[in-house]
Amino acid sequence: MVFIRTSPFRKDPQYSRSTTVPLRRPSADTAVIIAAALAGLRSIYQPGFKLAKAGVMLLDLQSDTVQQGELDFQDDDGPDRGKLMSALDGLNQKYGRDTVLMASAGLAGDRRTWSMKQERRTPGYTTCWNDIPVARA
Numbered sequence: 001m002v003f004i005r006t007s008p009f010r011k012d013p014q015y016s017r018s019t020t021v022p023l024r025r026p027s028a029d030t031a032v033i034i035a036a037a038l039a040g041l042r043s044i045y046q047p048g049f050k051l052a053k054a055g056v057m058l059l060d061l062q063s064d065t066v067q068q069g070e071l072d073f074q075d076d077d078g079p080d081r082g083k084l085m086s087a088l089d090g091l092n093q094k095y096g097r098d099t100v101l102m103a104s105a106g107l108a109g110d111r112r113t114w115s116m117k118q119e120r121r122t123p124g125y126t127t128c129w130n131d132i133p134v135a136r137a
Contacts, residue, residue, distance in 0.1 A: 001059055002040035007052035015051075017044035020059070028064060029081045030088070030102055 003018035021040040023032065037056045064082075091100045124131045 001057045002037050002044065002055070003057075004041070004044060004051050004054045006049050010050070010052075012050055015046060015049040017046075019044050026062070026064075026067070028085055030085060031081070033058070034102055 001018055001020045003016075005016035006012060006014050008014070019040045021036040023036055027033065033056075040056075041054075088100050092098065
């Protein structure tokens with residue numbers, strides 16, 4: 001699901017839209033997910049609004065061991081890129097987050113013309129077991 005909206009606190013004209021972009025087959029391929037997100041954004045974007053928030057939510061997630069087969073006589077979606085995605089994740093784990101990025105993420109780092117505000121981002125302990133504070137008596 002892709003969503004965009006203007007700030008509810010501004011007097012500017014308000015705009016809020018979302019769309020769900022189903023994937024033809026379940027995928028863990030970052031390039032497939034990015035392409036679907038961009039297609040969704042193109043379908044809901046309207047120029048002239050000062051957007052304050054945009055996001056992508058991944059719905060109906062499940063383990064890659066659960067596969068629903070299908071009778072499909074159409075062309076294949078392309079090569080299995082599982083090894084490529086594993087290598088990308090492995091490099092980012094070993095050398096730090098954002099060491100290897102998809103091209104659509106941009107290459108300028110902090111010099112990008114737009115980047116997410118992250119001053120109030122929650123600490124990693126909300127999502128990482130190793131970072132949970134331990135209290136001892």
